[in-house]
Amino acid sequence: MASLANLPLAERMQVTFEAQEFTFHEAALLDNRQYEAWLDLLTDDIHYWMPIRRTTTLKEVSDEFTQRGGMAFFDDDKNTLTRRVNRLSLARAWAEDPPSRTRRLVTNLQVVEVSGDEIQLHANFQLYRTRLNSEEDNWIGRREDLLRRVGGVLKLARRHIYLEQTVILSQNMSSLF
């Protein structure tokens, strides 16, 4: 296990660049509605999770998010993510028919740890969704990803999504983060 600061610059650049390439490619697939190809980027044991957040006092801010294993907006494995993807390509899955237009801005990429085949990556994102003529949703948050090299190729093995909103100001979250 190596926290990144201990690695030589060339190695830091290399791993950060790889993580960035992966991330931008992944975001482009979702933006372009290539959902099947996106699924292929996930390991079979992926955990995809978005806890519920709430306003607390500063003193109780450690209670801001719900815990693993409890209530969440997303608590998905490959199976449920596959079903979400299947929905996205079905006619008359109404939340996304007509399909939304989405654009993902993923920034502030930080490789925080490299350990064997695994890279821990933190990033900020903005997911902008518009649909029909005038509907707009804006989700901004932080992602904590675990990338794993499988057969020499990077895959997404874990994604924890921390939104800034507490009350979700949208009629639904039918998009993938």
Add this chain to the structure above:
Amino acid sequence: MAQVISSSRARWYDPDSATLDRRIFSDPEIYQQELERIFGRAWNFICHESQLPEPGRFFMNYIGEDQVIAVRDRKHQIQVLLNSCPHRGNTVCRAEQGKTASFLCSYHGWNYDLDGSLIGMPGENQFYRGDFDKKAWGLGKAAQVQIYRGFVFATLDAQAPPLVDYLGWVGRLGLDMVASSGDIEVLDGVQKNRIKCNWKLAVDNLYDWYHVKVSHGSALRIGLLTEESMAPDGQMVMLGDYGHGIGGPGLSQAQLNDFVERMGNGEEPSKWYDLQAARRLDQRTRDELGPVGARSLGHPNIFPNLWVTLTRQLCLRIPRGPFETELWWFTLLPEGMPEEERRMAIFIANHMFGPAGFLEQDDGENWSHSTRGAMGNATRKRPLNYQMGHGQDTVVGDPSGQNSIETVVNEHGQRWTYQSWQDWMTADDWPSLIANHTPAPTGVV
């Protein structure tokens, strides 16, 4: 007060033709009257006792647009306080939940005890010259707070009848359906999201077993649900005074007997209703729910806006103006539930409903576009149709008092909601509502 409601002649819902004036989904004056006449009078669901385990624990909710703090005070009583400081009106609590010793107003520092009484104010001697009646200036409170099986309700109206009477057998049965499996607790984490729809369209939908195969047809095609489970033909409706109702699938006595026998033999669940009916397995639960109630796998609504789901959840529909509604999902599980069952129950709750839920995703746009349809100059003047099954079914009396309609997919629940809503809106106060409300129907409906 603007007289949008001039007399009982004014009718939005016409029970003879089963049609509804759409302006009730968009008229801002009607909305203001709802805040007074519906939310201001009703017993409103606030939280479950398990969310307030010890003194100082609080949970923020709303009664209509009035923000309230439910808090357990030092005497272990649950208080429902208006979150508005009597000095300038600022809120005294900004967190959605947590634990506190008192509520300190962030504006000038008036400080309130857990029971709402004003216990401190900066400059009491120096600026108020020691001449201030603190007792008279505590936080406002709900007129009454009562608890039914751990569910905390509050009303702003001192004339409201006791909660158990308000709920009646239908409202109580609706809550019993989640409470009858022993002590229950609310899981940490209430999912909240906003839909641009009138709150009544969200309520209307919980009785709607007609939309399921169309709105949520995708759930069938991705193998999440079966055709039969999505909108079973056998439907059962129970209607109670003041607008409570339960509508949805119902088992025949033969189906229930068959189920109890198969599960008693240790068979694996195989029929569409087995998972839901599993909560009716032990005799005690069936006795508690009653002979008719035990056969219902339907959706209760505690009037006005609390839906009890089949996934052990409560969904509260909080109005945010005529055109917006906040949905809050509470998940309730029996205490000491076996780990594997508990995991499965949480999995189902997380994946069916809530804004990212496989079913719930598809609902919001329908409701918001229905709301928009109530705004157009031409569209709002055209009535909506609530005629499915109208005049075609009969309320069957049961010696237990649990009267029910056993039928196919129908709109009895919706009709009852709007009829009752109209009663509430045309009543001047609780005594007149008690005297003049439409009693739960008998005979042909």
